[in-house]
Amino acid sequence: MTDSYQPKPGDRVVRPRRIRRPRLRRVLGIPALFSTGYGNVGSSIYYALGIVALVAMGATPVVLGIAGILFIFTALTYAEGTAMLPEAGGSASFARHGFNDMAGFTAGWALMLSYIVTISISAFTIPPYLGFFFEPLKLSPVLGTLTSMGIVGFLMVINIIGIKETSIINIGATILDITTQVALVVIGFILLFDFRVMFSRIIENWPTTGNLIFGIALASIAYTGIETMSQMAEETKQPEKNVPRALIMMIVAVLVIFAGISLVSLSAMTPQELASDWARDPVAGIAAKLPIALLADVLKPLIALLAGTILLIATNAGIIGISRLAFSLGTHKLQPAILSRVHQKFKTPYVAIIIFGIIALIILTPGFFAANAFENMGALYAFGSLLAFMFAHASILSLRIRQPNLERPFKLGWNLRIGKYELPISSIIGLAATSAIWIIILITQPYSRWVGLIWMIIGFIVYYFYRRNQNLPFFHNAKRPG
Numbered sequence: 001m002t003d004s005y006q007p008k009p010g011d012r013v014v015r016p017r018r019i020r021r022p023r024l025r026r027v028l029g030i031p032a033l034f035s036t037g038y039g040n041v042g043s044s045i046y047y048a049l050g051i052v053a054l055v056a057m058g059a060t061p062v063v064l065g066i067a068g069i070l071f072i073f074t075a076l077t078y079a080e081g082t083a084m085l086p087e088a089g090g091s092a093s094f095a096r097h098g099f100n101d102m103a104g105f106t107a108g109w110a111l112m113l114s115y116i117v118t119i120s121i122s123a124f125t126i127p128p129y130l131g132f133f134f135e136p137l138k139l140s141p142v143l144g145t146l147t148s149m150g151i152v153g154f155l156m157v158i159n160i161i162g163i164k165e166t167s168i169i170n171i172g173a174t175i176l177d178i179t180t181q182v183a184l185v186v187i188g189f190i191l192l193f194d195f196r197v198m199f200s201r202i203i204e205n206w207p208t209t210g211n212l213i214f215g216i217a218l219a220s221i222a223y224t225g226i227e228t229m230s231q232m233a234e235e236t237k238q239p240e241k242n243v244p245r246a247l248i249m250m251i252v253a254v255l256v257i258f259a260g261i262s263l264v265s266l267s268a269m270t271p272q273e274l275a276s277d278w279a280r281d282p283v284a285g286i287a288a289k290l291p292i293a294l295l296a297d298v299l300k301p302l303i304a305l306l307a308g309t310i311l312l313i314a315t316n317a318g319i320i321g322i323s324r325l326a327f328s329l330g331t332h333k334l335q336p337a338i339l340s341r342v343h344q345k346f347k348t349p350y351v352a353i354i355i356f357g358i359i360a361l362i363i364l365t366p367g368f369f370a371a372n373a374f375e376n377m378g379a380l381y382a383f384g385s386l387l388a389f390m391f392a393h394a395s396i397l398s399l400r401i402r403q404p405n406l407e408r409p410f411k412l413g414w415n416l417r418i419g420k421y422e423l424p425i426s427s428i429i430g431l432a433a434t435s436a437i438w439i440i441i442l443i444t445q446p447y448s449r450w451v452g453l454i455w456m457i458i459g460f461i462v463y464y465f466y467r468r469n470q471n472l473p474f475f476h477n478a479k480r481p482g
Contacts, residue, residue, distance in 0.1 A: 033236055033246040035174035036317065037229040040118070041222070041254050042177045043314035046307045047125040048222035048258075049265055050279035051378040056215030057271040058205030061198075061262040063212065067219030068255050073430035074389050075226050075251050076412055077396050079244035080424070082230045083410035084399070086239035089328035090230035091392040096332060098395030098402070100475045102463070105334040107391035109459035111227060112325060112356065113384030113452065119318035119360040121221070121377045123148040124367060126311045128281040132304035138281070145367035151315060152364070156357040159319050160343065160350045177310050180302060181257050184286060187299075188264030191291055198266045205271040210444060217382045217437045218375075220389075222258060227388065228321060240409035261286070280374060283307060318360075319353060326352035336466045376447040383445075383452035386438040393431035397423055 049060065056063040081094045089096070089104075091111055096104025127147045131138025137147060207215065229246055236242050265274060265282060268289040278285030287303050290296040326349055330340030343350040363380070366373040399406060401421050412424035442449050467474055 029237055030242050030246050030249070033229055033232060033242060034249050036232060037226070037246060037250050038174050038178070038253060040228050040314050040317055041250060042174065042181070042257075043122060043310045044222045045181065045258060045261060046129065046283050046311060047121065047280060048219065049262060049282040050274060051221065051374060052215050052219050053271055053274040053282070054279055054375050054378075055207065055211045055218060057207045057211070057275065058202040058266070059207050059212055059215060060271065060274070061202070061259070061266060063215040063219050064222065064258055064262050066216050067222060068258065070216075070220070070430060070433050071223040071226075071254070072251055073426040074223070074392065074434070075247050077393050077424075077427050077430055078226050078230050079247045079410050080408060080412050081392060081396055082243045082247075083240040084406065084408050086236070086243070087328070088232075088324050089332075090227045090325070091388040091395070092325065092329065092334070093230075094395035094399075095391040096334070098398035100477050101332070101334060101467075101473075102475050103391060103395075104332065105329065105459070105463050106456070107388050107395075108325060108329045108334060109456060109463075110384045110387035110391075112322065112459075113455050114227070114381055114388060115318050115321045115325065116356050116360045117363060117377055117381040117384065118321075119152060119315050119357070120148075120363040121374075121381060122311045122315040122318065123151045123360075124364060124374065124377065125280050126151060126308050126315075129284055129304045129307040129311070131281070132284065132300055142368055145364060148367065149361050149364050151312065152357060152360055155312075155316050155319055156353055159316070159323070159353050160348055161346055173309060173313060177306060178253065178257070180299075180306055181261065181283075184283070184299065184303070185257065185260030185264060187290065187295060188268065188286055189260070191295075192264055192286070192289060193267045198263060201266050201271060213437065213440050214379075214444065217386065217441050218378045220385055220437075221378050221381050223254065227385075228317060232324070244410040281307070319357065322356045323349040323352055326356075333467075333470065333472060334463070336462065379441060379445045379448035380451055382441055383438070383448045384455075386434045386441070389434045390431060390438060393427045393434065396427045397431065400424070 049064075052063055053060045078090070082090075085093050085097055087093050089108065092104050092108030095107040124145070127137040127144035130147075131144075136143050138144065226247070229243060229250070261283065265286055268286045269278065274282055274285065278288075284300065284303055284307070287296060287299040290299065326335070326340045329335040330337050339352050339355070340349055341351045342348065363377065366376065370376070396412075400423055404421060412426055414425045415422035416425050416428065417423075442452075464474070
């Protein structure tokens with residue numbers, strides 16, 4: 001007698017259906033990928049200069065230059081990681097494969113915070129630019145903050161309904177944005193730049209060592225597009241080639257434009273003016289200082305409209321980024337499924353949009369009464385983004401050790417050989433620098449320390465109870481990629 005079951009004639013054999021993980025369509029090329037990434041980084045130019053000047057004062061160009069070097073290291077790390085793991089999730093995906101599910105969740109939850117603050121801070125800087133057309137938007141904290149909150153609320157509704165920006169709009173806005181920024185830099189160097197004036201303002205307004213380091217941390221807000229490109233890898237055609245190329249293009253464009261605008265700004269105005277009158281709309285300040293009235297009259301409204309448009313797109317990109325990240329974390333069972341639940345009618349992740357959009361509105365509320373609300377937003381962004389960058393660098397190093405033979409379509413050079421392992425020097429320096437700066441923020445900035453730590457603790461509690469309820473291990477290792 002055999003133990004195996006043999007179906008009889010007429011029996012119906014039911015085979016279990018194979019469950020496939022939902023995938024996003026690969027439709028994006030390099031132009032769409034670059035424009036989306038630059039849309040975030042390009043938008044940060046309109047406020048990062050002012051937020052850095054609040055603490056770095058005369059050293060603002062130096063601080064942005066140092067942060068730019070770290071940006072190169074981080075972008076290269078993301079290029080290797082995304083080409084190797086072309087899926088939504090960014091640093092959360094790297095950490096999940098490089099370490100385990102707990103690390104993936106930690107990186108993803110920190111990244112979620114940086115997306116939320118990107119929504120808040122982008123919306124917060126729209127009213128000052130539009131103040132060119134209606135001055136109370138720039139001068140009244142109450143009206144400006146209410147307008148910012150209204151923008152976030154409006155975009156939440158739009159994203160729930162499912163009206164999407166197209167890549168064509170992104171590409172068009174990016175071309176116009178880069179053209180205007182390059183024109184402003186060129187005109188600024190011709191009409192405003194004075195090396196002696198700039199040098200004296202740097203020397204006479206050099207910050208304390210603590211403020212210098214904090215300025216470098218805040219400058220990380222200037223480079224917010226890295227994660228966006230990585231998040232879109234699952235929607236990109238040939239991501240192993242196109243993502244690294246788009247990232248390298250963005251590195252060049254961002255560093256050139258940021259260097260030009262930061263140098264021109266200290267010739268156009270004193271660090272005190274940059275950190276006060278023009279803190280939330282520094283690019284408008286450069287246009288206002290142009291000595292030729294006709295040029296100023298043309299550029300001021302153009303920059304006001306363009307900044308408002310680009311910052312609106314960046315605010316919306318933050319909301320879209322949260323939905324992609326929630327999709328990725330939910331797919332890999334790193335957070336409760338409800339956070340990535342899709343609306344039955346609109347087919348959008350409405351729960352994530354509502355919950356995280358409300359948190360973005362809460363972060364905006366100090367704008368009604370706190371003079372340092374802008375600076376605090378920057379520090380809170382740095383808390384989340386630097387923690388995500390730390391995990392990205394550490395994960396690439398871990399994968400080089402744990403899976404040295406894994407296919408790497410884009411492999412970082414300049415490696416430090418230890419035994420049979422090749423560890424990229426750029427990732428080692430990036431990890432050391434981002435870790436040190438993050439620790440300094442944790443020690444010296446009470447607002448970002450407590451809000452950031454409370455955010456992470458809430459996340460760990462949610463993760464603990466969710467994984468326990470699902471009978472899943474807390475430190476499960478991800479399936480080997482490829």
